[in-house]
Amino acid sequence: MSKIVLAGINSQYVHLNLAVRYLKKYVEANSDLKIEIYETNINNQVFNIIKDIYELNPDKIIFSTYIWNKEYIVEIVKELKKVLPNVEIILGGPEVSYKWEKFMANMPEVDALLLGEGEKVILNFLTKKDKKALGVVYRENGEIIFNGIEPIIENLDIVPFPYEDWELEDRTKIFYYESSRGCPFSCSYCLSSIDKTVRYYSLDRVKKDLKRFLDSPIKLLKFVDRTFNLKKERYMEIWKFLLENYREGITFHFEINANIFDDETLDFLEKVPKGYFQFEIGVQSINPETMVAIKRNNILDKLAHNVRRISRNIHLHLDLIAGLPYETYDIFKGSFNYVYNLKPEMIQLGFLKLLKGTQMYDEVEKYQYKYYSKPPYEVFSNEFISFGELVKLKNLEKMLDYYYNSEKFRYTCDFVIKNNFDTPFAFFEKIADYYDKKGYLKISHKEVALFNILYNFYVENNLKDLDIFVEFLKYDYLALGKPGLYPEWLKSNKDSELHNQLIKDSEFKSVREGHKNSELEEFKYNIFTNKRENINIFFNYKTKKHEIIFK
Known part of the structure; x- marks a missing residue:
């Protein structure tokens, strides 16, 4: 054999x-x-x-x-x-x-x-x-x-469960799963639009498979269904099954269309434990001409309402694509600001790829596309946006990952934008330009370096309320974990006696363990109430809880 x-x-x-x-x-x-x-x-x-x-x-x-x-x-x-x-x-x-x-x-x-x-x-x-x-x-x-194409499989239940039992013991890998194949939508840039026939595994089969994942120690299961929430009765039954069989420590990832959720679905999703579900939502663009050209229809008010409703306990990834038809650099700013203001956990800024076999690939001449001739076939320019402008967005994407998607600058980023910039895009554009001029885009950076560069950016651009900015930056830095070193801008002011007392009052085995797993720092500005007042914050890295102590 x-x-x-x-x-x-x-x-x-x-x-x-x-x-x-x-x-x-x-x-x-x-x-x-x-x-x-x-x-x-x-x-x-x-x-x-x-x-x-x-x-x-x-x-x-x-x-x-x-x-x-x-x-x-x-x-x-x-x-x-x-x-x-x-x-x-x-x-x-x-x-x-x-x-x-x-x-x-x-x-x-x-x-x-x-x-x-x-x-x-x-x-x-x-x-x-x-x-x-x-x-x-x-x-x-x-x-x-x-000899010609083989007809597709109509009864997907004949396809066996893909994983071995021993594979399901791996806590480090990302597992993938499908409950359907095909997509009914016609997005002009997507290969999934070629197969418009949607086929489903039976609900009994899906539940049986999901029970195997739930009974294992895996941490992340990503559904590869192109749009998971097509049939309400079906997707609700799957979600109810997952809720009834809830296991702590696992996250289920779904690609969904947030335009089509009704109030009953939103009410249900508000009951899902935080972190159990993770949604990826393809916004791509909010420009009306662009949406028509790529055959997508975002109902922007409804989309925003639905995203805000589910954002309380559902981890959200919102997607944008740069380089689409009719979206100039200035028009793209509007799409970016719309998505940013919805405050998802992650904004995925992608760049159009001209995939062979898609409608967009056949429209290369129509929109004067120039693109990379080898995979991933990424766009260089079209009649609406230049190569230089897409490069600027590439640089901005890196800043987005550093200062937003990392979730390491959660409070600082908001403060910087609200107090110094008209729009979120303006901030990311400005700091991307700063990185570019300093030569920082060409090198990798440790965590502390990102904080130091943001501080220097703030000072060199003479942005207002530097003392308050430092308090926000200090909080985000200390919230990450026990500091190995203190940057020059972080002027530490500790009350050692209070720190020892708080350690004794906590569930640490010893004072030594408490000092290894906690920090106390005085702040001259309360970043949670936006008031100038002296407070102490006790960072307990073991419980990941941070307690405000007024003194």
Whole structure:
């Protein structure tokens, strides 16, 4: 029996490849074949991957190919064929499905491609001796042959649960799960818009699968359903099941359309324990012309109302895309400020990628797009926004990650914006320009350096109420954890006697343990009431609670 290896090359170490697990389980459930999974990430060196695969000594190796790993896999395949000339190399996934004739012509090292939904295609490819399975592109007598697309699976319940029991013991990895396939929407930039047929796993099957996750110690499960909340009866039943079987320490991540929640759904979500659910909401743009061009319809008042209702206990990620049609640099500011003012935990600022097979890819000339010719096909410019302006947004994205998405400057950031800038965008634009001029964008920074740079930015730009700003900055710095060092701007003023008494009154085993796990600091401004008054704040890093002591 030939040795078959499925290779999943992920974007990060913490990710698990869902596709290769589904393929392995489906083949093994429907044949006598055994498949081995080889999994790594794009940060691994090519030579190490070639060495690993060589040592596995496969007869067939099948790569799962995506936008983040295509160039990497192409390089691996070219070199792998030199050391394993007789191994059969097969590729599947969205990045080899579009214009497959050209890809095969340019890659003689590749023996076959698997196109379309993978489970039935890979099973037939591996079990049919003549290779003439639907969904397979192969070489025969110097010709490239394709027999047509394999019909999609209608009953998804025949696809086995993807994970092994031992895998579910891993507390460090991000697990992925699907309860449906397909998407009914037609967003012009998205590959999911190609398959408008939405298919669902049965609710009994989904509940059975989710119980396995709930009974395990995993910490994060991400649903990959393109829009989870399409059918209210269905998604509410799943959410109620998760609430009835609540387990502390696990978070469920869903991609949702927040426009379509009604009051009953919002009332339910207010009962969900904080941190149990995490929502990703694609806003992308609030510009009316842009929304029409990309076939999205945000009802802005309703979206804002719904987001604010659920933000009390649901961890929110809101998405924006720069480089969309009709959105100039100045118009994009409006989209950014709208999302920022909704105060999600994370703002994901992405940049348009022209994916082959999408409507947006076919509109390159219409909007005068210039874009990177290799994956990830990111946009350089269009008729509405220049390359220089997108570079400025790239720099701003880094500031957003430093000073907002990190949640390390929670109080300081708000103070700086409210007291010195007309809009949130104006602040992030200004500090991005500061980083650029100082050369700070080209180097990585430790945590304390981000605080120091923000302080210097404030001073050098002569922003108002420096003394109050320092109090906010000091609080955010001390809230992170026991300081290893005190920056020059943080003038510490401790009451040691009070600190010792507070330690004794707390549940520390000893004064020594208390000093290791707490801090006391005097503030001359109460950042919570916005009043000039002297207070002490006791930071208990063990309980992660911070107590205000008036003295």
